[in-house]
């Protein structure tokens with residue numbers, strides 16, 4: 635690749651400028667972005683499924699309306715992100731094909747089951763909370779279309795996080811059985827949320843290059859620490875215990891210390907062997923197949939309109 639172009643590209647990034655689709659970029663930068671943005675899009679789309687499990691069983695009309703709105707937002711985030719990826723010269727059909735054939739990753743977190751209604755609240759509070767922590771720095775990502783998509787997505791994620799926390803506060807003011815459901819959900823999701831930030835920095839293969847390219851601004855471990863520090867006081871207000879005996883304020887570091895994540899379990903899940911991987915992919919494959927007639931009809935309609943316009 636031409637050295638002068640590469641230098642100009644890196645200089646633009648070092649000066650906190652943005653790279654736009656029409657600009658020259660190294661092939662590896664383009665590939666990294668397609669990988670990350672498409673994984674992110676797939677996560678939004680697969681992420682609709684654990685919550686979708688509760689739409690028909692939401693405890694009130696209000697809760698159902700909120701949940702539906704949140705899930706629809708996630709579908710929308712998937713669409714903006716696929717569009718951002720398409721500006722890098724890949725088609726949405728190719729990306730979806732990679733997801734459905736198991737070649738593309740999506741966030742590990744969506745391979746766990748939602749067993750009780752409090753899971754919906756905990757997904758909002760902790761899963762969206764972790765997602766926001768990771769996504770706020772992406773609003774400053776060097777690639778313009780991704781950074782701009784993230785601004786709107788983060789605003790919506792913030793509503794998602796608040797609805798989850800409010801749902802849990804309501805349950806905690808209810809009966810003992812409801813409080814137990816919240817604690818049970820927190821126990822099952824806490825460690826999985828910490829793993830969402832990705833492997834430790836020492837084992838993160840892409841971090842160094844992605845930081846140099848201004849794609850990642852804050853490392854996996856730093857974001858994980860910020861998330862723990864922000865969440866502990868929220869758990870206190872809520873009145874739940876976070877399931878980690880090693881969780882303790884460290885005045886010297888000015889941060890909470892916390893225990894070891896089970897990385898074997900994380901990699902098992904990332905590599906397709908988590909509790910719900912097969913179910914999630916199976917559901918997406920069926921939805922895609924069932925929706926084939928809609929795609930065909932939309933294409934036929936567009937072709938007819940084009941033909942009419944050219945008459």
Ligand code: FAQ
Pocket residue numbers: 669670673674675677678681682708739740741742743757761762765768829830831832833837838839840841844850854904
């Ligand atoms: N799950 O070298 P690194 C949401 C993979 S939020 C699965 O550190 P990188 C909202 C990684 O891809 C969730 N795989 O990688 C919502 C790589 O594999 P590869 C989505 C993971 O890219 C909430 C390998 O490990 N958010 O959907 C995970 O520099 C509620 C090595 O790792 C995003 O995608 C994981 N947790 O850093 C929706 C944010 N972690 O590609 C519904 C954008 C790592 O070489 C309900 N993505 N891997 O085969 C990112 O910020 C980054 O990609 C990281 C990983 C930080 C996730």
